[in-house]
Amino acid sequence: MLSIRDLRLSFKENEILKGINIDVNKGDVVTLIGPSGTGKTTLLRCINYLEKPTTGSITLGDLNLNYEKITKKEILTLRRKTAMVFQQYNLFKNKTVIENVMEPQMIVQKKSKIEAYENSVEQLDKVGLIDKLESYPSQLSGGQQQRVSIARALALKPEVVLFDEPTSALDPELVGEVLKVIEAVAKSGMTIVLVTHEMSFAQKISTKIVFMDKGNIVEEGPPKAIFEDSTNPRTKEFLNHFYMNKLHVV
């Protein structure tokens, strides 16, 4: 349903993504893992053209685009088929929770106020914030804000949701509530591409893990194949480091 071919992105002399190919099927939960500065977030942001790839092509549903010749109208179409959840939530801070969720539906999808309201309430109920409709983002905890941003994304009924390190900015004790919501979204059959450092969570919810290093995909496969059975030395090194660091912290 979503496939990316030979995606490259250079910043001046620096090649950040070195020819990425990815396929995501409908209902898949694909998680990008790998060391920091490897291009996971950049790759995710290329999918909705927040980052501008140098070359490559993307197919999303019936949309087929060449990044080099993309038009403004195509960018808009691409963005309207996807939704993104950011690390910093990025809610509209001058709008209440319900307005944050309603406004995109009214502006982008031209839904009526009543229709947008009903849909928003439904989504906010799913993320457990039905009692916060009239709050402003500044009155909410990070975890609550992130759940609003998930509701805002889902309310648009996108074909794929892109999660960009959705729990990295949260206090450790708030991570759980957000992961729970993401897990429910995954179980509802939504197609997801996720960047995260929560390894055990990735292992639990993903249908496919993509391990990236230095702008390349090193290895991809089902969680078990990557986390337990991988024979690739780079993958093993990364995972070992990861678990060792985790032990040190605990």
Added chain:
Amino acid sequence: MFDVGVFLNGILEILKVVPSTLLLAVIILLLAIMLGSIIHLIVQHKVPVLSQLIVVLQSFLRGTPNVVLLYFMFAALPELLTIITGSLGIPFDANKINPVFIVIFTFSITLSVFQSEIIRGAILSVDKGQIEAAHALGYSFWQTFTKVIFPQALIEAFPDFMNSLLLVIKGLSLAYLFTVMDILGQAKLLGGYTQRYLEAFAAAALIYWLLCIVLTKFANKVEFKMREGFH
């Protein structure tokens, strides 16, 4: 000695011109904000020639006293308009230009370059993450501007706009030099009429001060209202 009766009477007399002074100041400010927005766009998009011209204009206006500019405009504008209308064949009498228009023109131009700076700062203050979120949600460029950037930038810019309004009100005291009746002009007239300049000018000063206090309070209230809840 200080004649309280004349002073109080002076206040009442001067209060009569406060509405027109305020109206004049508001018109100037609104024009300056509109011009300032255009200037901001020109500078932002680095329009060739025009953006360089604006840099020169900015430096010129910063470095010239308002009163000099006013005198200059009063000398230059009628001449300029005579030439323009003459070449277009429109009948025009330079002596019949209402000085208020020259005052409005001069003040709005002077103020506009400063407004463009205010607008620039206000737009930059809008969190980049929210703009990205709007893009990711599929907002067009224009929708992002009107729904996300403008409402938040306006709140940032509002106190500076009000500050500019106070500057214009005070600056307009120069306009009496060109027969435009404002607070100072009225006081001068009154002083001459009663031969009590001390009371007249004291009344004018007090009214300027009160006006400033009232407007500042009003601005704070409006700003608080705009930020209600989310700040």
